[in-house]
Amino acid sequence: QCHPHLVLPSLRESLQNLQMEYVDLYLIHWPISLKPGPAVFPVKREDAVPFDFAGVWRAMEECHRLGLAKAIGVSNFTTSHLHKLLAAATVPPAVNQVEMNPVWQQRKLREYCAEKGIHVAAYSPLGGQNWSGDGNAVLDSEVLAEIAKARGKTVAQR
Incomplete structure (x- = not known):
């Protein structure tokens, strides 16, 4: 308070x-x-x-x-x-x-x-609370997904 x-x-x-x-x-x-x-x-x-x-x-x-x-x-x-x-x-x-x-x-x-x-x-x-319900900007990022995939990892592991 x-x-x-x-x-x-x-x-x-x-x-x-x-x-x-x-x-x-x-x-x-x-x-x-x-x-x-x-x-x-x-x-x-x-x-x-x-x-x-x-x-x-x-x-x-x-x-x-x-x-x-x-x-x-x-x-x-x-x-x-x-x-x-x-x-x-x-x-x-x-x-x-x-x-x-x-x-x-x-x-x-x-x-x-x-x-x-x-x-x-x-x-x-890994991204905060998305109050609008539009998903998670970090975990749903295409760029981060490509980086993670190239390294054989998930977005969260990278």
């Missing part, structure tokens, strides 16, 4: 549930905040509230300072989101985890992160 006052208590609850003293990496999953309370899916637009970049990041930095998170980072942040966050940060994010695959290479974002010293971690290398 990403509210400054919930970051540290949420991590402490997770650590207790995991029976661990710290996590290696603690991420903000989305640069989105919802009204406090139980999450309801699908999320409704009216449940979104403005995201407090500075406040949430200060809370993440406190988790790091306390040693409860060895590193802190973000997920699904664009260059614009990172710019807002970095303006308030004393500890820059170690990682930005984003969807990245052969058809969505995130060049501008990767360049920005490299310039700022932020590691990029990719998820969905």
Whole structure:
């Protein structure tokens, strides 16, 4: 739900549930905040509230300072989101985890992160959720299929 006052208590609850003293990496999953309370899916637009970049990041930095998170980072942040966050940060994010695959290479974002010293971690290398139902742009790619076939592999193996 990403509210400054919930970051540290949420991590402490997770650590207790995991029976661990710290996590290696603690991420903000989305640069989105919802009204406090139980999450309801699908999320409704009216449940979104403005995201407090500075406040949430200060809370993440406190988790790091306390040693409860060895590193802190973000997920699904664009260059614009990172710019807002970095303006308030004393500890820059170690990682930005984003969807990245052969058809969505995130060049501008990767360049920005490299310039700022932020590691990029990719998820969905075989293509993400296609909400329109038109198939999978990576697995259905004719070019990738030709490359895979020439090497005696499937698209996923290549």
